[in-house]
Structures are given as structure tokens and as C-alpha cells.
Amino acid sequence: xxxxxxxxxxxxxxxxxxxxxxxxxxxxxxxxxxxxxxxxxxxxxxxxxxxxxxxxxxxxxxxxxxxxxxxx
Numbered sequence: 001x002x003x004x005x006x007x008x009x010x011x012x013x014x015x016x017x018x019x020x021x022x023x024x025x026x027x028x029x030x031x032x033x034x035x036x037x038x039x040x041x042x043x044x045x046x047x048x049x050x051x052x053x054x055x056x057x058x059x060x061x062x063x064x065x066x067x068x069x070x071x072x
Contacts, residue, residue, distance in 0.1 A: 012039055 009016050029035045041052055 014042070
């Protein structure tokens with residue numbers, strides 16, 4: 001963990017595990033507008049967050065499936 005990771009987590013009031021994926025690599029969100037959206041989503045009610053995740057997950061799953069089928 002780098003000192004900058006802790007500062008980033010503190011700045012956005014999130015935990016370090018929120019910033020790190022399951023590979024142990026720090027998340028790199030270069031798009032400031034996207035980062036602001038994530039911060040705003042974190043402030044929503046749980047049910048609204050769940051809806052947003054479902055909407056986001058659908059095209060992500062489709063893209064992954066298309067790539068998997070194209071590889072075979």
C-alpha cells in the first residue's frame with residue numbers, strides 16, 4: 001500500500017479495499033466525471049445503488065460473453 005492510496009481513500013471517505021480489486025491492484029479511475037459519479041452513487045440509498053449496479057452489470061456481462069464466444 002502506498003501512502004497515496006491512504007490519502008485517496010481518506011479524501012473520498014472510502015476504505016482501501018474499495019480502491020483495490022481482487023488482484024490487489026489499486027483502482028485507476030482516470031475519468032474525473034466517472035469518479036464523481038461513483039462518489040455520488042455511494043451517497044444513494046441501498047436500493048438505488050442496487051438498481052444502478054444491475055443496469056451497469058448487464059452490458060458488462062454481454063461484452064464479456066461476446067469476447068468469450070469470439071475467442072473460441
